[in-house]
Amino acid sequence: MARVExxxxxxxxxxxxxxxxxxxxxxxxxxxWQALRRxxxxxxxxxxxxxxxxxxxxxxxxxxxxxxxxxGGDAPLRDGDTLLFMxxxxxx
Amino acid sequence: MSVQLLIGTDxxxxxxxxxxxxxxxxxEGPYYKGWKVTAAERSADGGWxxxxxxxxxxxxxxxxxxxxxxxxxxxxxxxxxxxxxxxTEVWRIVxxxxxxxxxxxxxxxxxxxxxxxxxxAPVDGLNEHPSRGKWQPGNGGLCAHSILxxxxxxxxxxxxxxxxxxxxxxxxxxxxxxxNSGVPHALEDKDFPEIGFCVHALQSDPAAPERxxxxxxxxxxxxxxxxxxxxxxxxxxxxxxxxxxxxxxxxGALYAVPLESDEYRFPKDGRLSVYRSRNDGQSWEAAxxxxxxxxxxSVLRGAMDTDGMNPCGxxxxxxxxxxxxxxxxxxxxxxxxxxxPRVMCVRAVAV
Numbered sequence: 001m002a003r004v005e006x007x008x009x010x011x012x013x014x015x016x017x018x019x020x021x022x023x024x025x026x027x028x029x030x031x032x033w034q035a036l037r038r039x040x041x042x043x044x045x046x047x048x049x050x051x052x053x054x055x056x057x058x059x060x061x062x063x064x065x066x067x068x069x070x071x072g073g074d075a076p077l078r079d080g081d082t083l084l085f086m087x088x089x090x091x092x
Numbered sequence: 093m094s095v096q097l098l099i100g101t102d103x104x105x106x107x108x109x110x111x112x113x114x115x116x117x118x119x120e121g122p123y124y125k126g127w128k129v130t131a132a133e134r135s136a137d138g139g140w141x142x143x144x145x146x147x148x149x150x151x152x153x154x155x156x157x158x159x160x161x162x163x164x165x166x167x168x169x170x171x172x173x174x175x176x177x178x179x180t181e182v183w184r185i186v187x188x189x190x191x192x193x194x195x196x197x198x199x200x201x202x203x204x205x206x207x208x209x210x211x212x213a214p215v216d217g218l219n220e221h222p223s224r225g226k227w228q229p230g231n232g233g234l235c236a237h238s239i240l241x242x243x244x245x246x247x248x249x250x251x252x253x254x255x256x257x258x259x260x261x262x263x264x265x266x267x268x269x270x271x272n273s274g275v276p277h278a279l280e281d282k283d284f285p286e287i288g289f290c291v292h293a294l295q296s297d298p299a300a301p302e303r304x305x306x307x308x309x310x311x312x313x314x315x316x317x318x319x320x321x322x323x324x325x326x327x328x329x330x331x332x333x334x335x336x337x338x339x340x341x342x343x344g345a346l347y348a349v350p351l352e353s354d355e356y357r358f359p360k361d362g363r364l365s366v367y368r369s370r371n372d373g374q375s376w377e378a379a380x381x382x383x384x385x386x387x388x389x390s391v392l393r394g395a396m397d398t399d400g401m402n403p404c405g406x407x408x409x410x411x412x413x414x415x416x417x418x419x420x421x422x423x424x425x426x427x428x429x430x431x432x433p434r435v436m437c438v439r440a441v442a443v
Contacts, residue, residue: 088148
C-alpha cells in the first residue's frame with residue numbers, strides 16, 4: 001500500500017477547512033479514487049460524478065501525468081506520489 | 093433589531109448587515125468564493141442552510157450557525173447510485189414550521205431533512221412519479237424550484253417544477269397530485285396531460301395556506317383552494333411573464349418583476365420595474381421609484397425577498413449584479429453601493 005498526497009484546488013477551501021493537501025493510502029490510481037469516495041465523501045462527491053467517474057471537467061494528475069493518458073486506472077502508486085486534482089480548461 | 097441580507101451569486105455569497113433603520117449597510121464577502129450560491133434559508137432556530145454548486149464540481153448543502161463559515165453537511169442530497177441521475181444544483185431550501193427542511197434540486201427532485209439539514213432523503217413519491225419519464229426541462233433546466241409548506245398541517249407540501257407543473261402531497265410526500273387546473277399548458281404531453289405546466293414561482297399566505305399565488309410562464313395566477321384551481325390575476329401588469337414573486341410577511345403585499353415575453357426576457361422598454369399588489373393580486377401597480385432606466389438585466393426567481401418588518405423591506409438582485417433595497421414596502425428604491433456577480437438568490441432576515 002503506497003502513501004500518496006492528494007492535492008486539491010483552492011476552491012475546495014470551504015469544504016476541507018483549508019486543508020487542501022492530505023495523505024491517502026492506495027495501491028493504484030483507481031483504488032485511490034475509490035478510497036477518496038469512501039473515506040473522504042465530502043471531497044469525493046465534487047470530484048466524481050453519479051457514475052463514479054471523474055467529473056467531465058476535472059483532471060487528475062498522477063505526479064506530472066494526466067490520468068486520462070494513463071492505461072485505465074491501474075497505474076501503480078508509490079510512496080510519495082502526488083495526485084493533483086484541478087479544473088480542466090474545458091470547464092471554462 | 094437588525095437585518096441580514098444573504099446574497100448568493102454565481103461566484104460566492106455576500107452578507108449585508110444593517111440596523112433596524114436599514115439605511116446603512118455593511119457588505120461582507122465573498123464567502124464560498126468560486127462556488128455558485130444558489131439557495132439560502134434560515135431555520136426557525138437561527139441556523140443557516142446554503143445550496144452551493146459548480147458546473148465543474150457539482151452541488152452540496154452547507155449548514156451551521158455562522159453563515160460566513162458553514163460546514164458542508166455529510167449527507168448532502170444525492171440520488172441513489174442505481175439511478176445514474178445527476179444532481180447539479182440546489183434551487184431552493186425551505187425550513188418548515190415542524191422542523192423539517194426541504195430542498196428542491198436539478199435534475200428535478202425534492203429532498204427532505206429531519207435533522208436540521210445534516211442529512212437528506214429523496215422524496216420518492218414525487219421524484220419517481222409515474223410521469224417522470226415524460227418530464228421535460230425548461231429553459232433553466234429540469235429543476236424543482238418552488239416549495240410551500242403548510243404551518244397548520246405538516247403532511248401537506250407543494251412543489252413546483254419547471255415545465256412540469258405544481259404538485260401537492262397531503263400525506264407527507266408519499267402521493268402527489270397535479271395542481272394546475274385553470275393554467276394553460278406550456279408543453280402538453282399526450283400520455284400525461286397533468287404535466288407540461290411551467291410554474292416559475294409560488295407564494296402562499298402562512299395564515300391561510302390554501303391561498304397561493306403563482307408566477308407562471310404563461311401568466312400570474314391565484315388559488316384559494318390549495319392549488320386545486322387557479323384564476324388569472326393580471327390587472328395592471330405590463331406583461332404576464334416574469335420569474336420572482338415575493339410576499340410581505342407583515343402586510344401581505346405581493347411583489348413581481350414582469351419581463352418582456354419569454355422570447356426576450358428584458359425589463360419592458362429597458363425600465364426595471366417592480367409591480368406590487370396590495371389586494372392579494374386583484375390589481376397591480378408599478379413600484380419603481382428609484383429603479384434604473386436603460387436596464388436590460390433581469391431578476392431570477394430566487395433573487396427577491398422581504399424581511400418581515402413593518403414597513404416591509406423588499407430586496408432583489410439582478411443578473412447584472414446590482415442589488416436594490418426598499419424599506420418602505422416598494423414605494424422607493426435605492427441601490428446598494430456594490431456590483432456583484434450575477435445574483436442567484438436573496439434571503440432577508442430580521443434578527
